[in-house]
Amino acid sequence: MAFLISFDIDGTMEFGDPPGGVTVEMVRRAKELGFIVGSCSDRFPSWQKQVWDSHGIPVDFWVAKHMLPDVKARFQAERYVHIGDRDIDRQLAEQVGFHFWWDYEAVAEPWLAWLAWLDDQR
Amino acid sequence: MPKQSPIPDELDKPFYDACNAERLVAQYCTSCRRYQFPPRPRCIRCGKDTAVEWRPLSGRGRIISRVVVYDTPTSSLIPGQPFNVAAIALDDEPEIIMLSHLPGTPVDQVPVGAAVEVIFETTPATGQKVPEWRVIA
């Protein structure tokens, strides 16, 4: 069973423009714990990949912001969440059945609680 | 879609009052024999303020172009995205362009060139009515 987390970049990630509160370390931790992670941003997809590579995080997807439906189709997951800082992030996420967290909610790494839920299921 | 309510001012009060009575009017210069919109203190062609009066329009027009808005700056319209915005050229004065969400027309299926007629939509904040347009079947 897998969980998928999509990160917006500008206004959300610490390396975004403007910088957001979500750190590279949070993404790394999620990846190491088995989450499917990637970015969904208005930056060129090729650049998104380069940035994750430069941080040594083997992300699962790196796509333009309106490509969440494509991400959902490509990855089978129990839950899907997108994290962003704009109304448009929220709208694009909710339109395809993603859960949505604001950037400032995400800094508490609320997805970690899903692991506990998973333990309960077992 | 919940549009912002326009707040009338001294210049355009006749326009918005007419909207509330479900009538479409525009400024008309009797000297140039020409309509103008948006309202201005004087005729933009001859510069006279005395020759400008409010006149009724037929409320008929034609769609000349359109866009589909996916990322609006207007907060109240965000939940309705994506939505159509069409440019309507008035039959009475085709160079006057008004905008429309074309209620009833599916997103991205705007029949450019089609005839439209005015309807009036109530905006929630103040109840002010504004002109909208629908495709004539």
Next chain:
Amino acid sequence: MPHPVVPREWFRNKEGLGLWEGRGKVVATGVGTSPTARRWDEKPETSMGALTILAIRKAIADAGIAPEEIDGLVLTPESTTGISKDPNTPPPPGWEKHFKMASFPQAGITRGDIDWLLLNMPELKNVKFMMNGPICMSVSFVAAAEAVARGLTKTCLVARGWHNLAGRYYVGVGASALNTASGRFKYSSIWGLPACGTTAMVFEEYCRKYGKSHDQMANFVVTSRRNGLMNPDGYYSQHRPEMITVEDYLTARWIAKPANIYDNDLPIMAALAVVFTTPERARDHKQKPVYILSHGQTRPESMGVVPTLEQWERSTDRMGRILYEGAGVGPDDLDFENMYDGFTLFHQFHLEGLRYAARGEKRGYALDLYETDISIEGPNPVSPSGGNNGNGRTRWWNHRDSILQLQGRSPSQIRKKAEIGVSGAPMPDSCDALIWSAKPPV
């Protein structure tokens, strides 16, 4: 102290005026560009005003003259197209330690101000001619050209800074977050068009009329970014050197279809200054003089709440005729065109009005031209500066590059000989443009 704005009668806004009287009497020499940033970090030394001072000092040094020689200053005071702070907001703490304060509290922060510049640039001792060129630096270039040609100043600075404050530019802030709408935009704003929406609407009409498609824009967008990335002073080359691909563009998210996110330009912090002088004085300047052959102006007919294709075509056609009549040249004389591109989707209206690289066509040919070689290496360079699209929003990269091209030192120098070029901004129906030449008129 309020300074005069350009007198209306200086503009060439109608046909039949003949050759421009100032033709051959005014040249551009030194150019100075500040570093760029995405947003202001609230430090005095990176403020819009500080960047403007830096650009002016660089332009003077580039011209190889002493600051005392400057006797004129034309400034575009507006430094954003977005939301600004209240004009009475006091400057941030520590500001007064860096700068002398003019009477206007936001001077140097969210608005350019001639008095503030002169207070803080004591080396500009001899400035006697002062004028504001409102809204667009294109207007200031025209003002300075006329002022030098009319003998009101001999060596004149033209300057404009841009600021971009923290936070979102328009979206969901200020008037757009309210449930009511006031002011002159209410006739259109309640329908929720983003800034690019009007342009997208006219572009759509254009495509429908001439049987063209948005996909045909891809090479223009990619080439513009390539040109911009050659410019070491540009925002993208300094901060986001990644190249856009055709696929990035064709798969990009719509903002107002047919305008996607990469058809929009990015607000930045930056400043430019240019030295204008007479051909006689320019002999002592370090840089090659670039002659101004003519200038022209259009203003909207203001019929509806959005313009129509017909209006934009009429307006840009008129600009072409005004410019060529004043300069005594024609479309075939242009070696490049640097018309405005912020939004990308209206560049072709400017281009077609000038009949640039036309082979007998009048209208509806530009998107086909875009699909040919429009690079700086090719026969018909389109927007060799890269414009806003390749460098960030300033509305002056294009003018700057016209001067540098004709001096033979553009970072994106066209390969064919650059002798005559054109640049103008901003909108197709509200534009000030100039024809520039490497040689004096014959």
